[in-house]
Amino acid sequence: GQQLNQSPQSMFIQEGEDVSMNCTSSSIFNTWLWYKQEPGEGPVLLIALYKAGELTSNGRLTAQFGITRKDSFLNISASIPSDVGIYFCAGLKTSYDKVIFGPGTSLSVIP
């Protein structure tokens, strides 16, 4: 079946460092979404990508829709303690398809 892989599984970084994580699939997706989930809460949408090659920013976050349509990347610049959480990528093949979520990357920021 369709599966998304996220790497790394977890990260422990120092406050102020930049963070990079990615999401890959063996299948082509036409929409990529990045969500962040904090303990006890539901996922919150960070960035939505709809076009191959698209690069979109949201504050210190930047996400890219890979040219091959099989991957996406999320970067966080100058991390701060409130960036802690689990980051999920999600993909859809078509507008009417079910969204598939990756297993998540857990981010811990050491002050």
Next chain:
Amino acid sequence: DAGVIQSPRHEVTEMGQEVTLRCKPISGHNSLFWYRQTMMRGLELLIYFNNNVPIDDSGMPEDRFSAKMPNASFSTLKIQPSEPRDSAVYFCASGGGFQANQPQHFGDGTRLSIL
């Protein structure tokens, strides 16, 4: 603005009991999604509705699970009879468009424990 509202936030019940989870989507949103999150399987889509009509329920694990959306502002997910393996966090999300690729807004979830 009120977000997606789920109730209860926590539910603990004995196996065999009926469980009903409730969701109020964001006003004006056309799509509603039910997800289940566990450590082992991550976030799984169970069912989604558009304009109150179930579009895809292939993620519903078995006949013990059922979902309804009687109107645009309310949906329920029911488990009858419940089993310990149903323990998970259940999320409801709503979206602004017909297409599933429109960004979804999640509630804070219901943490369900079946003893």
